[in-house]
Amino acid sequence: MLPGTGSPEQKAGSAESGSAKRPVTFRTAHGGLHGEVRVPGDKSLSHRALLLGAVATGPVPISGFLRAADTLSTLAAIRSLGVTVEDGGGEELLVRGRGWEGLSEPEDVIDVGNAGTLIRLLPGILAGIDRFAVLTGDASIRRRPMERIVRPLAAMGAAVSGREGGRYAPLALRGGNLRGIEHRMEVSSAQVKSCLLFAGLRAEGGTTVIDPGASRDHTERLLEFAGISVKRSPQGAPGETWVRVEPVDSFRLPAVRIPADTSSAAFLAVAALVVPGSEVSLVQVGLNPTRTGLFRVLRRMGARLEIAPDAGESSRASGPEPMGTVRAHSSELRATDVGPEEVPGMIDELPIWAVAAAKAVGTSRLRGAAELRVKESDRISGMAELLRGIGVEVFEYQDGLDIVGRPQGWPGGTVEARVDHRLAMAGAVAGLASSGQVTVDDMRSAAVSFPGFIATIESLQAG
Numbered sequence: 034m035l036p037g038t039g040s041p042e043q044k045a046g047s048a049e050s051g052s053a054k055r056p057v058t059f060r061t062a063h064g065g066l067h068g069e070v071r072v073p074g075d076k077s078l079s080h081r082a083l084l085l086g087a088v089a090t091g092p093v094p095i096s097g098f099l100r101a102a103d104t105l106s107t108l109a110a111i112r113s114l115g116v117t118v119e120d121g122g123g124e125e126l127l128v129r130g131r132g133w134e135g136l137s138e139p140e141d142v143i144d145v146g147n148a149g150t151l152i153r154l155l156p157g158i159l160a161g162i163d164r165f166a167v168l169t170g171d172a173s174i175r176r177r178p179m180e181r182i183v184r185p186l187a188a189m190g191a192a193v194s195g196r197e198g199g200r201y202a203p204l205a206l207r208g209g210n211l212r213g214i215e216h217r218m219e220v221s222s223a224q225v226k227s228c229l230l231f232a233g234l235r236a237e238g239g240t241t242v243i244d245p246g247a248s249r250d251h252t253e254r255l256l257e258f259a260g261i262s263v264k265r266s267p268q269g270a271p272g273e274t275w276v277r278v279e280p281v282d283s284f285r286l287p288a289v290r291i292p293a294d295t296s297s298a299a300f301l302a303v304a305a306l307v308v309p310g311s312e313v314s315l316v317q318v319g320l321n322p323t324r325t326g327l328f329r330v331l332r333r334m335g336a337r338l339e340i341a342p343d344a345g346e347s348s349r350a351s352g353p354e355p356m357g358t359v360r361a362h363s364s365e366l367r368a369t370d371v372g373p374e375e376v377p378g379m380i381d382e383l384p385i386w387a388v389a390a391a392k393a394v395g396t397s398r399l400r401g402a403a404e405l406r407v408k409e410s411d412r413i414s415g416m417a418e419l420l421r422g423i424g425v426e427v428f429e430y431q432d433g434l435d436i437v438g439r440p441q442g443w444p445g446g447t448v449e450a451r452v453d454h455r456l457a458m459a460g461a462v463a464g465l466a467s468s469g470q471v472t473v474d475d476m477r478s479a480a481v482s483f484p485g486f487i488a489t490i491e492s493l494q495a496g
Contacts, residue, residue: 330371
């Protein structure tokens, strides 16, 4: 990183706040990246632990909490519902669960900021109680499709509506008496599935969600950790998967230990692979099989990746999620194809996979990833623009990309982050692997999922 650029993640607010952009220039990492790192806690599980903890009975200790813009929005949201959270400002929290009926009606609109997980999961919690709430978010959130949860929640009996007939936020919701349904998702989505499972805990009769793929199962694991019966198709079953919950009156949630975020770790792992002379160890990383698709693909590309699950006492104390150490060494990569069946298991890691593909020998192809067009930004377009901006040839399709690898590297250039944390961090890694430098037009969004990202990169360069 060029000197004098500052640390944009120090402020964890949304990058759409209207303040000036904070461009950062990343130079060639001469000498490679070296060191051992524990990246911040898992974002997906931090959201879920807070939300389920809010409706549990009694106190829920949480350790490893990700203190980032998105998860702080969830913390503020449950507090607006009357939930007390003891927070010393670090990675440990104590949520004083109130059960569903103990939740208060929020006095004001709940602003989720940039947290897509929050605006899709919280309605599932609220749908089961007779409370009125309005949810909105930043400009990115107000462009994301919401009918995926609006229609099934309405079918369960909740009164829920949104802009343009329920297609977009703001959402207005009043919960009440719900009935269980069988819902077949059109697009594999852990967020939609989780929303309906939360609502199903308060519905009359069972609720079954059928997934066309195999999306993340953090919610299922957390419910089982709380002693709630969850029936689901065998892990790794081909084609469709399904999960079913029955209603519960109350439950207790044991202490939740949150592993290091798999997606955040992925950016540093790929950085080690594409920067010559690198060796990086990432510790206490979440190894949930529904999140490690990128690591499997990278190994297929020839990546020198060692994955060692924690064992013994550390494993037994890890709570609902497996964790371990990922060691990444600089590697000569070869191109590969990523098809629709692999996309759900690496959906958030595809921007950094694109950087790995850019360094590989041959042409890599991505298909079946149209969902990327409705993430924090249009990530297919953003990835294509990022690669072209640094000198890599790429062809864009509605549901994917063809990336012509440059194993010799690229000269560098300028990257537009589009207020998208994953594009910003991918641009930074591209700069470290360049023969010159890459300037990312705004690194503030990195704070959404990886506070301290730039400081971590600096420490690995100095390692």
